[in-house]
Amino acid sequence: MATNAKTRKAARYAVPVAVAGVAAATVAMVPAFANSGSPDLPGVTAQQLIEKIAASEVQQLSGSARISTDLGLPSLASGLLGGAGGAGGSANPEDRIAQLASGTHTVRVAADGPDRQKLTFVDGKNEYSVVHNGADVWGYDSKANEVWHEKNQDAGKPAEGPAGSPQQLAQDILKAAGPTTDVSVGDTAQVAGRDAYQLVLKPKQSGSTIASVKIAVDAKNGVPLRVQLLATEGGKPIVDAGFTKVDFAKPSADTFAFTAPKGAKVTEGADHAPGKGGKDGKEWKGLDSFPGLEGLTGGAGGKGETKVLGEGWATIARIDTGAGKSLKELENDKNAPKEAKQFLSSLGDKVSGKFGEGRLFKTRVVNALITDDGKVYVGAVTKDALVQAADANK
Known part of the structure; x- marks a missing residue:
């Protein structure tokens, strides 16, 4: 491909x-x-x-x-x-x-x-x-x-x-x-x-x-x-x-x-052209463009690392964001912007396992588990598959 x-x-x-x-x-x-x-x-x-x-x-x-x-x-x-x-x-x-x-x-x-x-x-x-x-x-x-x-x-x-x-x-x-x-x-x-x-x-x-x-x-x-x-x-x-x-x-x-x-x-x-700034200087920067979420991703200059787990239809990407702030800290932060908390609410269920705690972002195809220690597990796999991957790779 x-x-x-x-x-x-x-x-x-x-x-x-x-x-x-x-x-x-x-x-x-x-x-x-x-x-x-x-x-x-x-x-x-x-x-x-x-x-x-x-x-x-x-x-x-x-x-x-x-x-x-x-x-x-x-x-x-x-x-x-x-x-x-x-x-x-x-x-x-x-x-x-x-x-x-x-x-x-x-x-x-x-x-x-x-x-x-x-x-x-x-x-x-x-x-x-x-x-x-x-x-x-x-x-x-x-x-x-x-x-x-x-x-x-x-x-x-x-x-x-x-x-x-x-x-x-x-x-x-x-x-x-x-x-x-x-x-x-x-x-x-x-x-x-x-x-x-x-x-x-x-x-x-x-x-x-x-x-x-x-x-x-x-x-x-x-x-x-x-x-x-x-x-x-x-x-x-x-x-x-x-x-x-x-x-x-x-x-x-x-x-x-x-x-x-x-x-x-x-x-x-x-x-x-997207990602090039252009004359209007606009560029999509993912979560970094959301007030209060910069700490989750480590900011635009974060040193996140990605590791591929599994293969084929069961492939999962494990992303270490290098986050400076945990989900729980952001959730309990009274000074966090409402946009950030709204985004967290949209992520859906809280999940836990041997890896600790986190939030699940769920769609019919791609699911993502964002752990409280700043790791993201994402793939076209079920919630259980993500939790198992997080437990095995904590």
Whole structure:
């Protein structure tokens, strides 16, 4: 899954090419997403289906998808993550891609090879589009009449999909699948009116918050049409990404043409890259940006160390923050800012074990145990797995 920094930067905005689409999850499954029967298809093995995805040569398509995600984030934490995007204004693609972490979104997608892709979010009468056309990447917010622009330094190179793409998500999952993953072929399905096989990936280990991943693969051309991420706790999918309509014909050239509308505010993305300060000097610094929490992280100049525990689906990162203040001290500090205490309250349950005491930050996917002595254990694993890791590595 490793890519160089420039490729990752372009991939945040490019619509997938070799296997193109848009990430989606639907709270109430619409007919176009649902399996309308199980088509009778020739039998295939998991290896054959993986090879079919890898061999797909589809580089041109257009269509629509629905995006909805249910990570189970606490309201305060969800607001924090929504505000952690780039500082380039409402037209910055990073801000919009970050919104895929929650809610339901309708999108239109088009792709024509590695140099031309377009992704449009539809919200009533308003639209937001990301357009990659050769050396240029544009973001346009019709409601605010704001434009974001950046030169694409990776023009001509193979494109990857954005964080929201079911095809890119499928590729990343397959790359990450190793000896800790059981891979099989599930029931056939129909997605966007097309017959599909379903590749099913399940953790072999216990303790993961993810029960399985299902990838619906077009039976004819090998393009992933839908990705479903299912939780061990049950309920609706964490993510369910798929097309509602798809056409593999070449989109017209004017689909990717873009000119900033008259009177629109235009921001050059290079001046507002996240983490670089930019002209406005804004930069996301995690907990350090919250009054009163600097002591928990050791401040911006902290000497935190990270250690990876376990492997595969049960991987846990142990972060020694070098904190100068414990959770209990902050909680009992009468002079601590209310924002800091609100954040602590949002973390959820108090937990204890051989490691001591701490707080659990819980979502449907990623959980984090913040111990009272300034250590953080985080991973897509259950509370019990985190406590066991903390006890064994205190």
